[in-house]
Amino acid sequence: MRGISLWSALAILTSAGGCANVERSRDLSxxxxxxxxxxxxxxxxxxxxxxxSVSPNFPRLAGQNPGYLATQLExxxxxxxxxxxxxxxxxxxxxxxxxxxxxxLAEYFAKQVPQVNAPVDARLMAxxxxxxxxGVSDKExxxxxxxxxxxAQGIASFPRLAGQHQDYLVKQLHVFQETEGRPGTPMxxxxxxxxxxxxxxxxxxLQAFPSAQ
Numbered sequence: 001m002r003g004i005s006l007w008s009a010l011a012i013l014t015s016a017g018g019c020a021n022v023e024r025s026r027d028l029s030x031x032x033x034x035x036x037x038x039x040x041x042x043x044x045x046x047x048x049x050x051x052x053s054v055s056p057n058f059p060r061l062a063g064q065n066p067g068y069l070a071t072q073l074e075x076x077x078x079x080x081x082x083x084x085x086x087x088x089x090x091x092x093x094x095x096x097x098x099x100x101x102x103x104x105l106a107e108y109f110a111k112q113v114p115q116v117n118a119p120v121d122a123r124l125m126a127x128x129x130x131x132x133x134x135g136v137s138d139k140e141x142x143x144x145x146x147x148x149x150x151x152a153q154g155i156a157s158f159p160r161l162a163g164q165h166q167d168y169l170v171k172q173l174h175v176f177q178e179t180e181g182r183p184g185t186p187m188x189x190x191x192x193x194x195x196x197x198x199x200x201x202x203x204x205x206l207q208a209f210p211s212a213q
Contacts, residue, residue: 029096035104043105046089051112056167057085062112063163065154069106073097075184083172083181114163120204128205131198139193144202147186152209162209169203 025033026041040049043061047053051062061069075081076090077097097105119125132152135143147158154160161169176187177194191199 028093028101031098031101033101035101035108038101039105039108042093043109047109051109052115053165056165059168060114060164061109063114063153064106064109064160065156065158066103066106066110068154068157068159069109070102071157073102073105077102080184081182083175083179085171086181114160117163117208119208120166124201124204125208127198127201128203131202132205136194136198141190141193144206152206161206164203164206166200166203166207169206170199173199173203 022030022033023037024041025037027033028038028042039051046055046058047061051060051064053060072081073090073094076086077094079087079091081090094102131141132144135141135146144161145152147155148161149155149158152160152162172182173187173191173194175181176185177191
């Protein structure tokens with residue numbers, strides 16, 4: 001009886017401890033952990049508590065379209081998105097996330113306020129603004145705003161680009177142009193004739209957006 005009582009007591013203590021610590025848990029496989037806790041305890045290591053990542057290696061998530069964020073997490077979970085940052089960082093993190101957890105994380109970051117960045121070089125801004133608003137007509141490259149919105153705020157399944165890190169955007173444009181790591185978007189066709197200079201220009205403009213307006 002003493003053995004049974006001891007194991008029962010341990011089970012109760014363990015259960016109580018798990019409940020008490022759920023607000024600081026990093027357990028990605030526990031659906032009882034609130035999305036805000038996962039965001040602050042896990043995602044914040046790369047993306048920042050408020051989704052405004054400091055390092056250009058990691059995208060800013062603040063103010064991003066929740067539908068887009070959810071789709072990307074689902075693509076990481078299913079290994080459909082296979083660009084290097086995807087499989088190096090996100091495959092493992094997303095592996096045990098449920099649909100509800102993904103939805104909750106997407107909604108959390110969508111509610112965060114994006115930071116405004118300082119302007120970049122004036123000539124770069126002008127060149128980037130022209131590509132964003134008008135595309136590159138001699139290459140039949142469509143304007144970015146056609147899909148991402150006039151304020152680069154994102155539309156439906158197309159992501160918000162305003163305030164995103166220039167370096168991150170350039171890397172992703174190269175992924176679209178040169179690999180099959182991000183299937184299912186029209187970006188490969190759009191980027192296939194862009195030069196490195198054009199990518200730098202439009203990415204720099206978007207990083208400083210909307211301070212350029």
